[in-house]
Amino acid sequence: MALISNGTTIFDAGSMASGFGGAMTFIKKLTASSSGTLSFVDGTSSVVLDNTYKEYLFVFNNIHPATDGVYFSFQGNAAGGSGFDETITSSVFTAFHGEDGSGAELEIAASRDQSQGTGIQNISDTIGNDNDQSLSGHLRLFDPSSTTFVKHFIATTNVAHPSNFSMNSYSAGYFNTTSAIDEIQFSMNSGNIDSGTISLFGIN
Secondary structure, X not given: OOEEEOOEEEEEOOEEOOOOOOOEEEEEEEEEEEEOOEEEEOOOOOOOOOOOOOEEEXXXXXXXXXXXXXXXXXXXXXXXXXXXXXXXEEEEEEEEEEOOOOOOEEEEOHHHOOOOEOOOEEOOOOEOOOOOOOEEEEEEEEOOOOOOOOEEEEEEEEEEOOOOEEEEEEEEEEEOXXXXXXXXXXXXXXXXXXXXXXXXXXXX
């Protein structure tokens, strides 16, 4: 049975018609090796971060910090800007549970919120740097090339905490600018990114 809207077939026989649904296109992967920052800059090293796509997805795979107990963070640059210090308003909350079954809670992480701040945005809880500890997750950035609206983002990360907790953080907010954002930079709030990868995808 087909789903038809105004004469246009959207679903038929369980499949979505071409042109609907948002295909994901791989753009670029960066690999950390004792890196202070990892940056995606539109037009540099095959990076696309412009009006080609309305949504961009950054996927973090086993991000391992050089320093114990640090946060994974990001910031952006408006087109023609410098300094990675765009104005951000954000909110963060965390769910956590210990390996020993203790401390299962959900809490607001107000210390990682920003209210018209220009610092880096922390999108994780503290990450352990034991050999088996790391962070994985993703960041979604919506319509960064718009010159009409603010630039929304949503991030979800999970870390192995230094005290052996699973810490799942949910961050959301916006760059409060109507200028296009064409550079995104990732870092720890202290120390280097020892290893791990960040892959960028465009979603149409």
